[in-house]
Structures are given as structure tokens and as C-alpha cells.
Amino acid sequence: MMISLLLVLVCYGLLLGQPALAPAGWPAQGQAYAGDNPFFTSEEIVELTLSLPLEQVLKDRGASPSIHPALITYRDAKATLQTLAVQVQVRGNRRKDPNVCDFPPLLVKFPPPNGHTALFGPVAELKLTTHCLSDEYTLREYLVYKLYNALTDFSYRVRLCRITYRDDSGRGSTSVHYGFFLENTEAMARRNQAKVVPKPLFIGMDNLDQPATATMVMFQYMIGNTDWSVPYRHNIRLLARSLSTPPIPVTFDFDYSGLVNAPYAVPPEQLGITSVRQRLYRGYDFPPETYAAIRDLFNARRTALYNVYLACPYLSRNEQEFATHYLDGFYKVLNDSKDFERQIVRVGRQNERKYTHIRGFD
Numbered sequence: 001m002m003i004s005l006l007l008v009l010v011c012y013g014l015l016l017g018q019p020a021l022a023p024a025g026w027p028a029q030g031q032a033y034a035g036d037n038p039f040f041t042s043e044e045i046v047e048l049t050l051s052l053p054l055e056q057v058l059k060d061r062g063a064s065p066s067i068h069p070a071l072i073t074y075r076d077a078k079a080t081l082q083t084l085a086v087q088v089q090v091r092g093n094r095r096k097d098p099n100v101c102d103f104p105p106l107l108v109k110f111p112p113p114n115g116h117t118a119l120f121g122p123v124a125e126l127k128l129t130t131h132c133l134s135d136e137y138t139l140r141e142y143l144v145y146k147l148y149n150a151l152t153d154f155s156y157r158v159r160l161c162r163i164t165y166r167d168d169s170g171r172g173s174t175s176v177h178y179g180f181f182l183e184n185t186e187a188m189a190r191r192n193q194a195k196v197v198p199k200p201l202f203i204g205m206d207n208l209d210q211p212a213t214a215t216m217v218m219f220q221y222m223i224g225n226t227d228w229s230v231p232y233r234h235n236i237r238l239l240a241r242s243l244s245t246p247p248i249p250v251t252f253d254f255d256y257s258g259l260v261n262a263p264y265a266v267p268p269e270q271l272g273i274t275s276v277r278q279r280l281y282r283g284y285d286f287p288p289e290t291y292a293a294i295r296d297l298f299n300a301r302r303t304a305l306y307n308v309y310l311a312c313p314y315l316s317r318n319e320q321e322f323a324t325h326y327l328d329g330f331y332k333v334l335n336d337s338k339d340f341e342r343q344i345v346r347v348g349r350q351n352e353r354k355y356t357h358i359r360g361f362d
Contacts, residue, residue, distance in 0.1 A: 036191060037121035040157035040183050045314075046119070047162050048074040052088055054167035057106075061098055065090040067109065071168070074119055084117055086110055091127065095255065100264045101132040103177075123184065130163075131177035137255065137262050138178045139315065143308055143323070144223055144254040145180075150304045151297070152215055154192055154239065154250050157183040160314075178314070188250065189239050197238035197247050205230045205249075205284050206352075208238070212248040214294045217283030220251065221344070222298070222330040224258020224279050226267050259326055279330070285348035295334055302331065 052070035060066050072084045087109040095101045106128045110117055120126065131138045139160075148155040158180045167173045189196050197203070205213055208230065220228060228235040228251055238247040256265040258277040265276045273280050286294075298305075309315060309323040333339040 037123065037183070037187060039119065039121045039123075039181075040159055040187075042159070045160050045162055046074065048072055049164040049166055050088075051166040051168045053169045054165065054173070055169055057088060057090060058098075058103070060090050061096050061104060065096075070108075072108075076118060082118065084111070084119075094264070095132055101130075103130045103132060105129050105132075108181075120181075123187075126184065127182040128179055129182065130179045132255075133263060135178045136319065137260055138180065139312075139319070140260040140323070141254050141257075142178075142180045143312060143315075144257060144259050145182075145252075146308045147223065147259075147305055148219060148251070150301055150308060151219060152212070154188075154212060154248050156185075156188055156250065156252050182252070185237055192239060192241070192248075194239040194241045194248070197240055199233050202231055203238060203247065207246060209246045209248045210286065210290060211293065214283070214286050214290050215297065216249045216251055217281070218294050218298065220257075221279055221281050221283070222327070223254060224276055224326070225251075225254055225256060226271055226273070226276070226280055226282055227253070227256035227265075228282070259323060277326075279333075279343070281344050281347045282351065283344075283348055284352045285345060291340075291345070295340075298331075298334060 050070060050072055053068055056066075057068055060068070067087045067089045070086050070088045072086055074082055074084075076082050089107045089109070090096055090104045091107045092101075092105040096104050098104075107125055108128050109125045110120060110123055117123075129138065129141065142158055142160055145156060145158040149157065160178065160180045162176065163179045164174055164176050185196055205217075213230075220226070230236050230238075230249055235251055235253040237250045237252070239250060240247045254260055255262045256267075256276055258275075258279065261277060267273050267276055267278070267280075271280055271282075306324055306327060309320050312320075315323075333343050
């Protein structure tokens with residue numbers, strides 16, 4: 001059941017402690033923010049060592065994981081060795097399960113004051129996506145974030161790392177893997193001169209900024225991702241630039257997408273598909289002019305999207321072909337009027353009439 005946009009604006013204005021008709025404190029359009037974190041603006045891979053009580057961390061996968069001391073070691077711009085005392089905590093849902101991932105994702109907490117470090121910038125904590133089962137899936141998910149960056153600024157930035165994990169519990173064993181840090185939601189919102197809409201509010205796709213929503217749902221279709229929900233904020237954050245404008249959806253967590261194709265990724269049975277490589281449009285229907293604009297956008301960015309893979313120095317030829325072949329399938333549908341009508345437009349109309357509730361998304 002959808003609530004009116006006016007009621008939505010009033011409610012999240014109250015939850016933010018701001019009157020709905022007097023949006024004091026909201027960023028003005030075009031307002032610049034100082035202190036944008038340079039850590040996420042560089043494309044250079046970060047080489048670092050993370051020393052931690054590895055055995056304790058790998059076993060700590062319960063409902064409330066403990067916080068563990070750790071050290072990050074890296075070389076600064078002058079090649080001087082720097083050591084930073086941090087804390088790590090196992091995080092995640094599906095990937096926290098030891099039956100799914102050999103190595104779980106981590107939350108890295110940085111020291112005061114204000115969590116400011118020379119390498120990572122002014123952060124208190126950052127999510128770290130680790131190798132789980134294999135480095136290839138880490139790289140695949142990292143590059144899906146880069147695809148999203150190529151389409152819209154309303155997307156999370158990521159920074160790729162080559163991490164040496166050192167067990168400091170006495171054995172001193174090491175392993176080296178790819179991982180990537182994810183920009184904080186608040187930082188992503190500030191960068192876009194927006195604020196985060198509080199999660200408790202039930203907001204449907206028809207209450208959102210329609211061009212931004214069309215971009216998001218077409219992106220999900222392109223990458224073969226059905227693991228998201230706007231009303232239940234499953235792998236979705238909503239941002240708003242003012243109390244008088246509709247929220248903008250931002251998606252994240254792409255390990256269940258066809259472009260990643262993780263071994264554990266299985267689509268919900270309610271959707272009627274058997275593989276995450278099968279694309280299924282989960283958006284609603286849009287006016288013809290919105291569809292036309294979205295098709296223009298994705299076609300205009302086509303070269304940039306393919307170059308995310310073709311220009312990546314860390315991918316094998318097989319991995320490049322794996323990704324670009326999958327993108328080829330998307331562009332075939334996008335630019336074939338009959339396929340687009342059948343797989344996007346008609347399905348969008350069906351989705352408007354019946355919302356598919358998926359267990360685990362609420």
C-alpha cells in the first residue's frame with residue numbers, strides 16, 4: 001500500500017527533526033562541500049597489510065560479532081612505512097555465513113580524533129568487501145560499482161586494494177587477496193548535496209524521482225540483479241536534496257547479480273527464474289519519454305561501460321569476455337523494439353499491478 005508523496009515528505013521531515021514546510025539545513029542546489037574524501041577519487045590500487053587475530057575473526061560470525069584489534073600497514077606517498085591501529089568486525093548477512101564464505105566481509109573502524117588518517121581521509125569506519133571464496137568475484141563486484149559510477153553520481157564509490165592478511169595470533173601466516181572499501185552512505189549523500197531518508201518509512205517506487213528510478217532499475221536489469229527492494233530498503237538507500245523533491249534511490253551489494261555470478265547466488269523462487277544470469281525486469285512501467293531518455297543514456301554511455309572491463313589491468317581476457325558478452329545481451333534487448341516491449345514494458349505493467357513480496361527483503 002503506497003502512501004502519498006506529501007505524507008512521505010512530512011514524515012521523513014519529522015524524523016529528521018525538520019519541519020516539512022521549512023527545510024532549514026538542507027543543502028542548497030549547487031552548494032559545494034569541502035573535504036570530499038580523496039581516497040575514493042583515485043583509481044590507483046592500494047597495497048596494504050592487515051594484521052589481525054585471524055582465527056578469532058574467522059570464527060566470530062554470530063548475530064553480534066565482537067570487535068577485534070588490528071593493524072593496517074602501508075607506504076605513503078614518500079614510500080615511508082606507516083602503521084595504523086584499527087579495529088575490525090565481521091559484518092554482512094549471507095556472506096557472514098561460514099557455509100557461504102571462507103572469509104567474511106569486514107567493518108574497519110578507524111581511530112580518533114574524528115577517524116582522520118592520511119590514507120583513508122576523514123572516516124570513522126569503512127566497509128571492506130573481502131575475497132569470500134575467490135578474488136575473481138571480488139573484482140567482478142568491484143567493477144559493477146564502477147559501472148554504476150559511469151551512469152550516475154548517485155552511486156557508491158569504491159577503492160580497490162591488494163591486501164596481505166597477516167595472522168598476528170602467533171602463527172604469522174599470510175595470504176594476499178583483492179578487496180575493496182565502500183564509501184560511507186553519509187559521505188555519498190554529502191557529495192550529492194543530499195540527505196539520507198530514514199529507513200523506517202515505507203516508500204514505493206512510484207513515490208521516487210522517476211528519471212533516477214528508471215536509471216536504477218534499468219541498471220539492475222543490465223547487471224542481472226533481482227536482490228533489491230525499494231519499499232523494504234533491501235540493498236537500497238534513498239537520498240533527497242530537499243523536502244520538496246522526491247527521493248532518489250541508490251543501490252549497492254551486487255554479489256547476487258549475473259555479472260558477478262557468485263557460486264552461492266540463487267534468485268528467489270517467487271521470481272520464477274532459475275539462475276542469476278537470467279535477466280528479469282523488476283521496475284514499474286514508465287512513460288514513453290522516460291524510456292526514450294533512459295535508452296539514450298545507456299547508449300551514450302555504452303563505450304564507457306564496456307571500458308570499465310576492457311581497460312581494467314587486473315582482468316584476464318576470459319574475464320573481460322565474460323562481462324562484455326553479458327552486456328551484449330542487455331544492449332540487444334535495449335535496442336530491439338520488440339524485445340524491449342516484451343521484456344521491459346509489458347513486465348513493468350505487470351509489476352505495477354502486483355508487487356512480489358520476497359521473503360528476507362523485509
